Each structure stands twice: as structure tokens, then as C-alpha cells.
Amino acid sequence: MSKITGAQAIVKCLQEEGVDTIFGFPGGVILDLYDALMDSSISNLLVRHEQGAVHAADGYARASGRVGVALLTSGPGATNGVTGIATAYMDSIPMVVLTGQVPRALIGNDAFQEVDIVGITRPCTKHNYLVSDPDELVPILREAFYLAASGRPGPVLVDMPKDVMAAKMDYPAKEEIRMQTYQPTLDPHPGQVTKACKAILKARRPVLYVGGGVILSNSNQELTELAEKTQIPVTMTLMGLGAFPGTNPLSMGMLGMHGSYAANMMVAKSDLLIAVGARFDDRITGRLDTFAPDAEIIHIDIDPSSISKNVKVDIPLVADCKNALTAMNAWLDSSAEFDRAAFAEKHREWNEQVREWNAKHPLSYQDEGEIIKPQFVIETINRLTGGDAIITTEVGQNQMWTAQFYKFNQPRQLLTSGGLGTMGYGLPAAIGAKVAFPDKTVIDIAGDGSIQMNIQELATAKQYGAAVKVAILNNGYLGMVRQWQELFYNRRYSGTPMEVTPDFVELAKAYGAVGLRAKTKSEVEPVIKEALAINDKVVIMDFVIKREECVFPMIPAGRSTTEMLLA
Amino acid sequence: MKHTLSVLLRNKPGALSRVTGLFSGRGFNIESLCVAETLDPQVSCLTLVTRGSDAIIEQIMKQLHKLIDVIKVSDISEGEYVEREMVLIRMKAEAGTRAEVLRVIDIFRGKVVDVSPTSYTVEITGSESKVRAVIDILRPIGIKEIVRTGTIAMARVPKK
Known part of the structure; x- marks a missing residue:
């Protein structure tokens, strides 16, 4: 050669x-x-x-x-x-x-x-x-x-x-890669599968706590099968949203710092917590010694170092989530002790309790007439895209409102920087997603602060015809930091007012994109409709929202998950 | 509690810094660290002494194992093991103290490896506690300088 x-x-x-x-x-x-x-x-x-x-x-x-x-x-x-x-x-x-x-x-x-x-x-x-x-x-x-x-x-x-x-x-011939020092455990230990399933048989108040691992391992179907046949309520981390359909009645949405009341309550009161591809991050657990105090914990994770890192695990299952869930589904199907109808009956009361919590404090916000509430913008985007768009976010309030009010039914639909919390992620990530799926609607939900961190990528989007849409929730603040200052620093807004931002409509024009603006509630829907109708150009939607709106519920950092601020 | 970990790692540039970076980055502590090639020149053996609760040691072992360059991690202080450290000590050796230095060295089965008109350089090998004991005894006589290797250790009965 x-x-x-x-x-x-x-x-x-x-x-x-x-x-x-x-x-x-x-x-x-x-x-x-x-x-x-x-x-x-x-x-x-x-x-x-x-x-x-x-x-x-x-x-x-x-x-x-x-x-x-x-x-x-x-x-x-x-x-x-x-x-x-x-x-x-x-x-x-x-x-x-x-x-x-x-x-x-x-x-x-x-x-x-x-x-x-x-x-x-x-x-x-x-x-x-x-x-x-x-x-x-x-x-x-x-x-x-x-x-x-x-x-x-x-x-x-x-x-x-x-x-x-x-x-x-010389170009070397391809060989199978074998690494002496790297051999991830893909298949679960059968004994652990049995233990986990027996714990499920016995549990009265079980909860599925689902993370990004389910999406990474493409095991959303296996997870949905397990949840539905056992009638176990499901909550997801930010990274897990979409792993289980957000519109399924068993879904209580996201848990943790800005999770739903029902999700945090059911975890707190559970007697069995089944963590699947999630890592007990501090935004989920709050104060560690009061996290799920009565629960036996099953933890499925491919990374052994995730097991018992933050929370002591009772039944570890080191495996690819897909293999572990498949094995658990098969175990239950072949078990004489498992019966779908009986299980639904066994968990009926628990599910009623969960729904009651959800009915008591659903995710909600106050309508304030023509003032645009950011939650309303997300709800409207959800409705007008049929819950089917690929959504990227920046980081902060825009990210949390998206997680709360967009109902993700499919995995790989929400792309967001969960662990590092990187402002400036959303626009370039949206371009990447649009390049992968040119026919999909891709929307970056942003704040006026974070969009400016990588706004130069509008030119990239234009150059390669990546017709993404950007919805800016514009409140003239670094909103999430401002929220903490409002709640914990006596409203001393140090360094958070964005007194100068570009005129995003004019900016859109400068980048060869379409710029739209909504200043009142009744303008929101027409703006989104107009944006969704444009498929050949980047569109920036500038929503001038209520300036001092907060994300609720909120668990203050380091507090117990049941100590939620609700409004 | 003190734990002595034995880590086999690929002898590659940067491999050691992956190990030490992991400790500093995750807030684990290293009391001593000793590393050299094994019989297989492509593999290094690293003996690392650390402290922590069982949960922390478990995390340290898992995190070490996760490094791609790490071949094997064992907590040899879990079973019976032998440990050795070597220290080189430069002692003031003047007319009045020469004899005493030699006497102490002899008690600890050390030896003099270098001599100058005003100093002895002595070598002592033993467990970490023995090395500390020697230093404590020699200090009042007049230590000019010491260099310690850190602990190396080996399990007494190789685990199956």
C-alpha cells in the first residue's frame, strides 16, 4: 500500500x-x-x-x-x-x-x-x-x-x-479494539437483578428516579415497559427528561431543586427508590441526611464509582441500563409472584396519593393579564410544536421553566447542560442538532443573558442553513442569580441587572436572520406561529417577560427536599 | 483510617499525573506516594498511603479504577502485608556526637553510606513508624537534612 x-x-x-x-x-x-x-x-x-x-x-x-x-x-x-x-x-x-x-x-x-x-x-x-x-x-x-x-x-x-x-x-488495518484496562460491565449480575425485583414485589410506595443514563443507553422503551407494568410513578432528572413520556399519567416530571411538588414528595415518602442511570447529584438530593429517609435504594448505573458516592445504595446494579431493565422486565414476567392487575391494585392507593400531591400543588404560575409570563411562553411553544421539537436551553431560569413546562415525550428531545450548567450552550447545541436533523424544528430557549455568551454562532447557523429558532425570555436580568438575590440576599441585585442588551430584532437582521418581538401576552402566540412557519432562516423571538419572575417550586440549596418554597 | 493502596498502571507519559490529579481534584489526600517500574517495563507499580472512612476509600478505589491507564487497584492494608520505607539522614558528626550517632544507627540496623569531615549520611530502612522513631531519636543529636522515599508495600499472601 x-x-x-x-x-x-x-x-x-x-x-x-x-x-x-x-x-x-x-x-x-x-x-x-x-x-x-x-x-x-x-x-x-x-x-x-x-x-x-x-x-x-x-x-x-x-x-x-x-x-x-x-x-x-x-x-x-x-x-x-x-x-x-x-x-x-x-x-x-x-x-x-x-x-x-x-x-x-x-x-x-x-x-x-x-x-x-x-x-x-x-x-x-x-x-x-x-x-x-x-x-x-x-x-x-x-x-x-x-x-x-x-x-x-x-x-x-x-x-x-x-x-x-x-x-x-502506512494506514494500519482495522482490528477489534481490546483494552486490558477498560472493560465496562454491561450485563447485570443475575443475583442483583433478583434482589432488585424482589424489592419491587415487596414495596408499597416505590418510585422510579430516572436520569440521563436511560437516554444514553437508548433504554426508554424498557423503562416505560417496567413503569407501566408495575404502575410505579416516575420522576426524572433534568438529564432524564424525555426518557419517559412527560404526558404519561405516571410521570410527575422533574424532581429536585426546581422539581414538582409531587415528585419531591413521592421520593421523600417512598419505601423503594429505583434510580436508573442517575447519580444523586446535589440538585436532586438537597440535604443528604434527609433524602428519601425511608427508602430502600436500588441503583442501576454503568459506572461503579456512581454507586454509593453521595447516597448509600442498598441494591447496586452495575450494568448498561438497557441490559439491566431488560433483565428486570424478564424476571418479573417469568415470576409467579408478579401479576400486572394485582400490582396495579397494590399501587393504586400510592398512585392516588401521588396524584393528590400533584393536584394540590401542580406546576403553575399566576396569569397577570397582558404581562408575558415566561411559563406561558414555554407552554405555548409546547402546544404549537405539538411537544415534538428538539429543544435546547441555555442555563438558569430559561432552562428550569423549559424543564417544567415543555412536556418531553421522546428521548434526545431536550439538550441542556445539566452538570456543568454552561451558559452559552444552547445556540451552538441547537445548530449541532439541526445539522443532524435538518427537518426537525429546533428551538433554543434562552435568556437575554446567556444568549449573549455564544451569540456569534448566529453567523454559523446562517452560513450552513441551520435554520434554528431562538426564543429569548428577556427580563433584563441574569434571572436565576437575581432570584437567589431576591430570596436569600435581601433583594440586593449585585451584578445581575443587564442594563444594556442588544436590540435582538435588529441583531437578527444584522445576522441575516428574522427578528420578532412580543411585548404583550396576546402577541406571544402569533410570534411563535410566525417563527414556526419560517423554515429557511434563523428566527429570533424576543419575549419581553415579567422582570422579576421566579422559578418555583424551589428547594433552597442544602435544605431537605420537602422544604419546598412554592411561591 | 490509614490505607495502603497498590496501583498498577500503564507506564505512559502523564499516567502518574492522572492519579495525583484525581486525588487533588476530588479532595482526597495522599500521605505518601512511591512509584517505579515493575518486572514488566510497560507497567508501573504505585504504592499510595491515604486516609479516609471506608466510604471514601471505596470511592478512591473506584475512581482510580476508572482511569483508563490504571490496570489494577488493591487495598493491601485490608490483609496482611509488609511495608518498608527508606530514609537518608545527614547527621552532624562532630567530635562529641560521632560515637552516639553510630550507636543509634547500629540499634536501628542502619548504615553509614557517606562520610564528610563534619557529617555522616546514614541509610535506614523499616516500617514508617520505625523511620519516624529513628528521626525522633536522632533529631536532638543534630539532623542536617533528611530525604524519605515514602512507603512501599506488598501483600504477604497474594490474593487469588
């Missing part, structure tokens, strides 16, 4: 891995690879800031379930990507980030645009590599894709010196 360059080998390897889209930003050391990409069928999208590239690759990955790929140059290109990498890491998103590096001979010399990106990203990648030998380039790339997508997924960074990409090499 004739020799090819490292850059050509990279392109070949990417194609072998099924990569069709890359989000990136070029620079000196990565020119060889950019040049080689021109001869391939891979679409190579130029973003306007490297953080946008990584978030777009992340949005592409979350929406499609495939590995997202970002391509950055060395030095500032790489460091600009770090927030995006950390975002993906916290939410376990499969992603490969390729960075250029200065030639090997210059590494360590403080060369122009040199930075130790492998050192910098060590704590926020699943794994990372500096390719120091051209012969290792392709094997490392293959390993990177394998690691990113398998087990508990996550971002993997490969740092590639310029001279490695220029080196001549």
Missing part, C-alpha cells in the same frame, strides 16, 4: 468511524488536516468561536446518539474548547475532540500557540492522548472513538502535533 500523510490517515479513520460532520475552527498547526478534509465527503463546519464548535458537536451527539467531533487548533483554539469539553464530560456525552499541537520538537518550549491541552483537560475528559509517534496516530484515534461511545460515554481529546500530521505512514 502506498504511503499517506498523517492528516490523510486521520480523515480516512474518521470516515471509517462513520463521521459525516465536523465542527471546527482552523489555525496554523492544523492546516494539513484542514487541507486533507477538502478531499473528503465529511462536512466541515466553521464556527465563530471554538466553544461553539464543541457545543455544536455535543448537540449533534445528544440529538443523534452518535459521537460528535470537534476540530480545534493548538493554544487558544484548544483552551477555548475547554468549557465545551467540561460540559460534555459532566453530562457523559460521546465526543472526540481533535486538537492540533505544535511540532514535537517544539513541545515544552513555549512555542507560539503552544499549550499543554492534555494536561489542562485531564480532569474533564474521559481520557486524552498526545500522539507522540505517527505509528500510533490511527490506533489512538480508533481507541478514542471506542472510549467516547462505550461504557459511560464521555469526551476524549486527541492532541496531534503538526509534524505527526505531516509524517508519511
Whole structure:
């Protein structure tokens, strides 16, 4: 076989891995690879800031379930990507980030645009590599894709010196990847499955607490089967929304800091908590020693280090959620002790109690005439999109109102930065999702603060015809921080008023997009309808909402989950 | 409680920093750390002494295991094991104290490995507590400088 360059080998390897889209930003050391990409069928999208590239690759990955790929140059290109990498890491998103590096001979010399990106990203990648030998380039790339997508997924960074990409090499034949040090446990221990199912048989007040792991493992159907046949009520984390249909009567929506009253009450009063692909994050548990005090806890997770990290688990099930749920469903089906009708009867009273809590304090807000309430905007978007759009969010109030008032019925429909809480995520992620699903309606629900963090990506959207929509809930504040100041800092609004924001309608025009504005409640629906009717252009909807609206319920940080502020 | 962990890791650039970064990043503490190649030059053995409740040690072991470069993690202080540390001590060795230094070294089965007109450099090997005891006894006589290796340890009966 004739020799090819490292850059050509990279392109070949990417194609072998099924990569069709890359989000990136070029620079000196990565020119060889950019040049080689021109001869391939891979679409190579130029973003306007490297953080946008990584978030777009992340949005592409979350929406499609495939590995997202970002391509950055060395030095500032790489460091600009770090927030995006950390975002993906916290939410376990499969992603490969390729960075250029200065030639090997210059590494360590403080060369122009040199930075130790492998050192910098060590704590926020699943794994990372500096390719120091051209012969290792392709094997490392293959390993990177394998690691990113398998087990508990996550971002993997490969740092590639310029001279490695220029080196001549033979393209190695593909081999099955076997790693001595990495063998995720996919199948549950049968004894643990039995224990878990027996606990379900015996429980009087069981709850399913569902996280992003169910979405990552594509096991929403298995989960729905388990919930429906056992009639166990379901609550989801922010990352889990969509894993179980939000309109199913068993769904009590999200739990935790801004979860529903019923969700938090049922967890608090449960005698069996079945955690599936969730990690007992502090936004869920509140004060740890009062979390689900009477519950026996089953925890299904592919990552052993998630088990008993924050909350002591009684029945751990280390496995891929899909395999664990399948095994549990099969166990119950074949058990003489399990009967669907009898179970529905057994849990009837408990479900009535849960519904009663929900009826007592449903998610709600006060209508204030023509003043636009943000919750109403989300409800209207939900209604007019038939609950079927891909929704991305920024971080803060916009994110929580979306989680509360948009009823996600499908997985991979809500793309949001849950763990890291990255403002500026939503717009580039929406572009990534739109590139993956050009025919889907993709809407970034944003605040006037967070949209400005990556607003430059409007140009990317325009350039590649990614006709996303942006709904800005504009209150002239950094709303969530302001809310904390209102509740806990005596309304001292330090650093939160956004006294100057661009005119978003004019800004839309400047970026070749359509700008719409609603200032009164009756303008909300027409604006959304108009936006939804435009399919060939980016649309920005500027909703001028009530300035000091808060997200409720709210569990103050560090308090028990039953100590919810309701209004 | 004190735990001595033995970690086998791939002998790759940056592997050690993944381990130490994990400890600092997650707020675990390292009391001592000792690392060198094993019989297989591609594998390093790292002996790490840490403290924590059972839950914390369990978390440390799981997090270590999660690192791609880590091959095997064992808490060898769970069973019987031998541990050794070596210390090099430069002692003031003047007319009045030379004999006493030698006597103490002899009691602890140490040896003098370097001599200058004003100092002895002595080497002592033993458990961490023995090393501490020697230092405590020699300190009033006049220690100029010490260098300790940190603990290395090995399980007495290899686990199946």
C-alpha cells in the first residue's frame, strides 16, 4: 500500500468511524488536516468561536446518539474548547475532540500557540492522548472513538502535533479494539437483578428516579415497559427528561431543586427508590441526611464509582441500563409472584396519593393579564410544536421553566447542560442538532443573558442553513442569580441587572436572520406561529417577560427536599 | 483510617499525573506516594498511603479504577502485608556526637553510606513508624537534612 500523510490517515479513520460532520475552527498547526478534509465527503463546519464548535458537536451527539467531533487548533483554539469539553464530560456525552499541537520538537518550549491541552483537560475528559509517534496516530484515534461511545460515554481529546500530521505512514488495518484496562460491565449480575425485583414485589410506595443514563443507553422503551407494568410513578432528572413520556399519567416530571411538588414528595415518602442511570447529584438530593429517609435504594448505573458516592445504595446494579431493565422486565414476567392487575391494585392507593400531591400543588404560575409570563411562553411553544421539537436551553431560569413546562415525550428531545450548567450552550447545541436533523424544528430557549455568551454562532447557523429558532425570555436580568438575590440576599441585585442588551430584532437582521418581538401576552402566540412557519432562516423571538419572575417550586440549596418554597 | 493502596498502571507519559490529579481534584489526600517500574517495563507499580472512612476509600478505589491507564487497584492494608520505607539522614558528626550517632544507627540496623569531615549520611530502612522513631531519636543529636522515599508495600499472601 502506498504511503499517506498523517492528516490523510486521520480523515480516512474518521470516515471509517462513520463521521459525516465536523465542527471546527482552523489555525496554523492544523492546516494539513484542514487541507486533507477538502478531499473528503465529511462536512466541515466553521464556527465563530471554538466553544461553539464543541457545543455544536455535543448537540449533534445528544440529538443523534452518535459521537460528535470537534476540530480545534493548538493554544487558544484548544483552551477555548475547554468549557465545551467540561460540559460534555459532566453530562457523559460521546465526543472526540481533535486538537492540533505544535511540532514535537517544539513541545515544552513555549512555542507560539503552544499549550499543554492534555494536561489542562485531564480532569474533564474521559481520557486524552498526545500522539507522540505517527505509528500510533490511527490506533489512538480508533481507541478514542471506542472510549467516547462505550461504557459511560464521555469526551476524549486527541492532541496531534503538526509534524505527526505531516509524517508519511502506512494506514494500519482495522482490528477489534481490546483494552486490558477498560472493560465496562454491561450485563447485570443475575443475583442483583433478583434482589432488585424482589424489592419491587415487596414495596408499597416505590418510585422510579430516572436520569440521563436511560437516554444514553437508548433504554426508554424498557423503562416505560417496567413503569407501566408495575404502575410505579416516575420522576426524572433534568438529564432524564424525555426518557419517559412527560404526558404519561405516571410521570410527575422533574424532581429536585426546581422539581414538582409531587415528585419531591413521592421520593421523600417512598419505601423503594429505583434510580436508573442517575447519580444523586446535589440538585436532586438537597440535604443528604434527609433524602428519601425511608427508602430502600436500588441503583442501576454503568459506572461503579456512581454507586454509593453521595447516597448509600442498598441494591447496586452495575450494568448498561438497557441490559439491566431488560433483565428486570424478564424476571418479573417469568415470576409467579408478579401479576400486572394485582400490582396495579397494590399501587393504586400510592398512585392516588401521588396524584393528590400533584393536584394540590401542580406546576403553575399566576396569569397577570397582558404581562408575558415566561411559563406561558414555554407552554405555548409546547402546544404549537405539538411537544415534538428538539429543544435546547441555555442555563438558569430559561432552562428550569423549559424543564417544567415543555412536556418531553421522546428521548434526545431536550439538550441542556445539566452538570456543568454552561451558559452559552444552547445556540451552538441547537445548530449541532439541526445539522443532524435538518427537518426537525429546533428551538433554543434562552435568556437575554446567556444568549449573549455564544451569540456569534448566529453567523454559523446562517452560513450552513441551520435554520434554528431562538426564543429569548428577556427580563433584563441574569434571572436565576437575581432570584437567589431576591430570596436569600435581601433583594440586593449585585451584578445581575443587564442594563444594556442588544436590540435582538435588529441583531437578527444584522445576522441575516428574522427578528420578532412580543411585548404583550396576546402577541406571544402569533410570534411563535410566525417563527414556526419560517423554515429557511434563523428566527429570533424576543419575549419581553415579567422582570422579576421566579422559578418555583424551589428547594433552597442544602435544605431537605420537602422544604419546598412554592411561591 | 490509614490505607495502603497498590496501583498498577500503564507506564505512559502523564499516567502518574492522572492519579495525583484525581486525588487533588476530588479532595482526597495522599500521605505518601512511591512509584517505579515493575518486572514488566510497560507497567508501573504505585504504592499510595491515604486516609479516609471506608466510604471514601471505596470511592478512591473506584475512581482510580476508572482511569483508563490504571490496570489494577488493591487495598493491601485490608490483609496482611509488609511495608518498608527508606530514609537518608545527614547527621552532624562532630567530635562529641560521632560515637552516639553510630550507636543509634547500629540499634536501628542502619548504615553509614557517606562520610564528610563534619557529617555522616546514614541509610535506614523499616516500617514508617520505625523511620519516624529513628528521626525522633536522632533529631536532638543534630539532623542536617533528611530525604524519605515514602512507603512501599506488598501483600504477604497474594490474593487469588
